[in-house]
Amino acid sequence: MTVLFDKANAPASGMQKPRHPEKQNRPDNAILRKPSWIRVKAPTSSAFSATRDIVKKKGLVTVCEEAACPNIGECWEKSHATFMILGDTCTRACAFCNVKTGMPGAVDLGEPAKIAEAVIEMGLQHVVITSVDRDDLSDGGANHFVNVINAIRETSPKTTIEILTPDFLRKDGAVEAVIDAKPDVFNHNLETVPRLYLKIRPGARYFHSLRLLERVKDRDPQQFTKSGLMVGLGETKEEVMQVMDDMRSAGIDFLTIGQYLQPTRKHAAIDRFVTPDEFKAYETIARAKGFLMVSATPLTRSSYHADSDFAQLRAARAAL
Numbered sequence: 001m002t003v004l005f006d007k008a009n010a011p012a013s014g015m016q017k018p019r020h021p022e023k024q025n026r027p028d029n030a031i032l033r034k035p036s037w038i039r040v041k042a043p044t045s046s047a048f049s050a051t052r053d054i055v056k057k058k059g060l061v062t063v064c065e066e067a068a069c070p071n072i073g074e075c076w077e078k079s080h081a082t083f084m085i086l087g088d089t090c091t092r093a094c095a096f097c098n099v100k101t102g103m104p105g106a107v108d109l110g111e112p113a114k115i116a117e118a119v120i121e122m123g124l125q126h127v128v129i130t131s132v133d134r135d136d137l138s139d140g141g142a143n144h145f146v147n148v149i150n151a152i153r154e155t156s157p158k159t160t161i162e163i164l165t166p167d168f169l170r171k172d173g174a175v176e177a178v179i180d181a182k183p184d185v186f187n188h189n190l191e192t193v194p195r196l197y198l199k200i201r202p203g204a205r206y207f208h209s210l211r212l213l214e215r216v217k218d219r220d221p222q223q224f225t226k227s228g229l230m231v232g233l234g235e236t237k238e239e240v241m242q243v244m245d246d247m248r249s250a251g252i253d254f255l256t257i258g259q260y261l262q263p264t265r266k267h268a269a270i271d272r273f274v275t276p277d278e279f280k281a282y283e284t285i286a287r288a289k290g291f292l293m294v295s296a297t298p299l300t301r302s303s304y305h306a307d308s309d310f311a312q313l314r315a316a317r318a319a320l
């Protein structure tokens, strides 16, 4: 699914508003044909429709749709949707991301309750919550994360909660507030190797992101920490291995690695498709470096198989 224009929010004049206005004057990057190991089936099942109906009825936003995730058919068929809180518009403009960019609207104060209800309706044992970047808010949206975690805990105390947060850059006290809400898994993606930050993640800082995850472990060592990388953006194997070492130094428990897929012609170009064998090799190396859990496949995404992976993560810690 590639979305260049946002028809839902098109002005009455009929002019379509681009999803990524800041990218419109960039040169086009050709979209490479996907190799056989990337192909996924179009979603058709009634279970998929049931998940879609709950999301629509509650007026919730999912990263599955906004990021045009290739796994949506498989995940939604199993009721695994990843909720994206704090709106559908991001204040950053990363070169890899399909989420709409611009100035977001007001925070929906009813969202924590709606998400808690959706968790019950979908019967989720494990839920993943992410958000857009909200550089416009004084706390970066941290208190909204806390409210969502608390609302789920109150109504579904047995459901485990995984959060995938922005970097809360220049938001003093924000990360601490979220850590203290005690999610079961605190995920923040490094996304790529430091050399490519300026090109791929220009609004972020590699060492700030790394330190954020280290701070989670320092403040609450029981919380699992997780981080992810996209590959196929031009990084070298040595650079990926260096990031793995950095992550282990920060105490990160769980590493995800997946293939970068280019959402539109205006996004960063794919350098190459990393083969399934290379992913296997990354997994072997990462396990040898001491991660408790590793998921490295072309279609791995932060929240892909998050529920069963969380069970394995817990089992791996218990076996230490």
Ligand code: SF4
Pocket: 063, 064, 065, 069, 070, 071, 072, 073, 075, 076, 080, 081, 082, 301, 302, 303, 304, 305
């Ligand atoms: S991998 Fe994550 S973002 Fe993609 S469809 Fe599954 S739950 Fe949604």
